[in-house]
Amino acid sequence: FEYAQDSNGALFAIDRYELDTGETHRVTAGNGGAVRPTPSPDGKYLAFVRRERAKSKLYIRDLASGNERKIYDDLDQDMQETWAVTGVYPNMDWTGDSREVVFWAGGKLRRVPVNGGAAREIAFRVADDRVVANSLHPQVQVAPASFTTRMVRWAQMSPDGRQILFESLGKLWLRPAAGGEPRRLTRSGDDSFEAYPSWSRDGRSIAFVSWNDGRLGQVQTVGARGGSPRTVTREPGHYAFPRFSPDGRTIVLEATSGGGLTSDRWNRDAGVYSVPARGGSPKLIERGVTNPQYAAAADRLFMTVQTEDDKLQLVSTDLNGEARRVHASGDLTSDFVVAPDGQSVAFRQNYEAFLMPLLPGGQDVAAATEKGALPSVRLSQGGGDFIHFSGGGARVHWNIGPTLYSADARTIYSNGYKPVTSGTNLSRTLAAAKPRGSVALTGARIVTMRGADGGVIEDGTVLIQGDRIAAVGPRGSVAVPAGTPSVDVTGKTIVPGFIDAHAHGPQGENGMTPQQNWSAQANLALGTTTVHDPSNRASEVFAAAEMQQAGLILAPRIFSTGEIIYGAKAAGAFAEIGNFDDALAHVRRLKSQGAWSVKNYNQPRREQRQMVVAAAQAENMLVVPEGGSLFNMDMSLIQDGNSTVEHNVPGEVFYDDVLQFWSQTRTNYTPTLVVSYGGPGADPYWRARMNLWEHPLLTAHTPPATLAAASARRTIAPEEDYADTWAAREARKLADRGIQVNIGAHGQQDGIAAHWEMWSFVKGGWTPLQALQAATVMPAKTLGMDRDLGSLEPGKLADLVVLDANPLENIRNTDKVAKVMLGGRLYDARTLNEEVTGNRQRQPYWWEGSGNAAAGRATTTTHGHRH
Incomplete structure (x- = not known):
């Protein structure tokens, strides 16, 4: 007997395979499906699991008559709504006389008679000890005074081998191959970003793409000595990888369409185009191809x-x-x-x-x-x-x-x-962008997150100097220096900036970093001041992280693993590990690009996953894994010293064996309630209960069509079916035993998904304060950032959120953001214009002012100092 999904993929069915003929016949399916087929020794019965109104029940089928009946009503929930490749319910068996079915439920082994009668518990107790590898949570220097660039992109040696051309922090640079300081390639007051450089065959010219969010992309050329560029393309577009023909007369390039992070204007069929090097309109050569290049011939x-x-x-x-x-x-x-x-x-x-x-x-x-x-x-x-x-x-x-x-x-x-x-x-070492002035926030309720009770201060003052908190306390206890600007936030509540520990999200398009990433800015406007992305394109996410540090783009602080260390054989993503040196090479590759954490994902053998842990620890790096909804793999990930487990561990209840085991490790937990295994999660739950297209902050920072398409039509299930509730409830058991549990919005809906995480923790039995801890102090500890982030204390970074209403009274108040402060700079949440601490103004988003040629990056001035 075997089970497979039925023809429409909706329910599981049980089939019988005839060994003599090779034929397959349907045995049972029906409403509620059928899984875990277990035939009796005498061949008369088939035990299996079926759902009744989405709840798992134990059934038997009389194989002669086809009659089916329920014999046990209180199974644990099966795992049909996960990737349960090893089975969707624990194995069952029969007694030798075929009179009783032996099964697992409620954390116990049980037996139930086929012909009627109550189930009985099979008593057992196991005293066991295991060797558990220690997990590391290395401390991260979140905001150093200077940083060294690591994501150097599109490095190109000149044809004569004398100069190196490369991109860093959105601009192109030339450096002598023999050594010396790099210099800017172009001379222009334009604030556009530059990307995709390439040399002409004779080494006299360089082609590249200039990008401005308002004006879009242009292919430009400049002499090898640098200077003012000349525009080649007569129309703007979404261009990439311009390359000269061998004779220098033609430039070929990629062109695509926008409408995601960047403008939907000048969309072209994705493919390869050509344009005369002296200038003209791009001409389509072929659709659906990429990376144009020449060999020796120009034809x-x-x-x-x-x-x-x-x-x-x-x-x-x-x-x-x-x-x-x-x-x-x-x-x-x-x-x-x-x-x-x-x-x-x-x-x-x-x-x-x-x-x-x-x-x-x-x-x-x-x-x-x-x-x-x-x-x-x-x-x-x-x-x-x-x-x-x-x-x-x-x-x-x-x-x-x-x-x-x-x-x-x-x-x-x-x-x-x-x-x-x-x-x-x-690489280059540069000063990080930091403000130099002071500001005081006065009159608010301050939830400092110091101590188990949250360290709440009524009518308090937070004094910020530069990018750090100088003092915090009751209004009369904080001495504010004369001349310090003050912001009256009476009646509001201040909490630490939210830290999204599992925050996927776009950081570029085909390598190009937009000047205003609305996805990142929506997160910031709704209070997420730090993100940890455990899977992103290294060349995009680390480029954006460096631009954020340099003050070139406005976004939360960005930390990432870069690409995952992926064990499945997928084109462009497979990371093969045959020995420890392979694992170490992958870890060091990511570290060299800017990673301080690595993602251990889907390596098929346990020793391969152990090698990734050992390699990450050798490099003093955090290692975050996914168990792919496989309970046994999750348990081994905990035992083997991973720093966290990402996504909820499948199973409706964590029984004492799991709690005893897990609580004796230092492996923390990011259950990502928005995408819970085992049933609908927090994303569909809260999406169905909100008109997202009416949310004032989402509508301010999200393309209207994108927001409507994602939320206007919604599905809904009975309240008890949502898996985020029980996933949050079980996570609380771990938190009560000292495991740090973190929000992880998974990039589900820019800005609001981090709040859905907090709201679902409360739905699962957490107090509002505990949910706020999962968004602040807990992820700070998990990610090794607690010296700088997670609470409002003197010496820590001034990352905080000013709320119009008290989240301790109602957790649904967390999205009522009035202002957000990132590194000592105060922004209005609705506009993301800087207030008091500087005058940086957000430019129109592409859907607001797509025709505005000035829709680029703003220059920031703070207290008279240019940044």
Whole structure:
């Protein structure tokens, strides 16, 4: 017997497979479905689990008559609404005489007669001890006075090997390859961001994309010595990866559409276009392809395309998009780069850079890392991004984090290859953007989060100097220096800034960082001042994090794992781990790009997951895993020393064995109630109970069509069916035993999802104060930020939220945000204009002022000091 989903995928059914004929026959399904088939030894009965009004019950079926009846009414909830690949309910069995079914329910083993009678408990007790690995929560310096850039993007060695061109903090820089200080490439008062640089073959010109949220993107060129750029594209657009033809007469580029983080104006069919280098309108070559590039000839263009079976192919066409040839393909390949002489092709797989010959003609050669049809050489040791060639194809380059590496491409097969272990460091150390003035907030109720009772101060004062809290206490106890600006917040409540411990969300589009990321700003406007994103594109999230530190964009503080260390074989995402050195290489790759945490996800074998933990701890990094709704994996993640468990552990009740075990570790818990396993979560619950399109802060910071599409039509289930309630209830048992439990909004709905987390904790039995702790002091401890964040105390960062109503009386008041302070700068929540501490003004969002050519980044002035 086996079980599978029925034809419409809605309910599970039990089938019988005939060993003699190979035929499959349906045994039972019906309302409530059927799972966990367990036949009796005498072959007369089938025990199984069925749902009645969404609750799990134990049934038996008489196989001769087909009659079915319920024999036990109080099972634990089955896991049909999770990824329960090992089964949706614990195994059952029969007594040898086929008279009783033996099963698990309510944390006990039980037996129930088939022919009627009460169930009896099978008494047992296990005294057990386990070796538990210690988990680390390294302390993070949240806001140092200076920082060193790590996310250096699109590094490009000049054709003659004398200069290195790269992007950092939204601008392009040139640096002598022999050493020296970098200098800005362009001279312009324009505040646009610059990206995707590339050299002409003769090394005299550079093409790049200039981006301004109001004016959109333009392909521009500038001389190799720098200076004022010249615009090539006659119309604005969403452009990327401009590259010169070998003769320098044409530039090919990618073009896509906006409407997400960026404007929906000038949308084009996604594909590859060409434009005369002297200027003109982009002309479509082919749809659905990416990464245009030339080899030696100007009449043939190479591109990449994702096939229906998820392979990346390297193809070429003529300049009309015709006469297509396929040159190479790879199941797990994420990039192809053709040498200018057409002799070699580099590819990226398992985050590493490889090189192999490029055959003439149209043979499709597998991009194999070993034992392929053509020899391939692994170039990088620890990651290879932004692969490119110089010297006409003589040398191949790649970088990881801020370091650029190089190798000889023409002797690599004949002379043998010794892995390159050193390169050119392109990082820069810069001062972080910090205010220098003082401000006092007076008259509010202050929930300091000091101590178990929240340290509430009625009619208090918070004095801020620079980016930190200088004093906090009752109004009369805080000495405010003469001349300090004061903000009267009488009648309001101040709480620490919210820390979203599991905060996915877009930080760029195709690598481009918008000047105003409305998603990030919606989070900030609703009080989230720090995010930890446990899965994002490294080249986007760490670029945004550095721009936030430098004061170039307005956003919460951004911390991330970068890409996950993913064990499933997925193109562009697979992180293969065969030994500890592999795990260490992946951890160090992410650390070099800006990560201080790593995500341990879906490595198929336990020792592989243990290697990730050991490697992260060796690098003094936080390690956060997902168990993929598998209870046994979650328990092993706790035992093996992971810093947290992300997403709720499946199972409606945590029994004493789990509580005793977990509470003796230092593994904390981020249950992400918004996307609970086991049933509908907090997202559908609260979405169905709010008119999000009427929320004053969401409507101020979210595209109207996006907000309406996500919330206007909603589904609803009976109150008792929502899994976030029991997930919160069980998490409270852990919190009461000393485990730190954190909010994790999962990027479900920008701005409001963090509040849904807090509200659902209260729905599950937490007090409002306890829910606020899960949004402040608990994640600060979990993430190693509690020296700087999580409570309002002297010396800590001035990250706080001013609320119009008291959340201790009603947790639903947390989204009534009047003002938010981030690092000592005070912003009005509705406008995100800076008040008192400076004069930074938010520019119109793309849907508000898409025609406004000045809709770019504002300059900030605070107390007379430029930042």
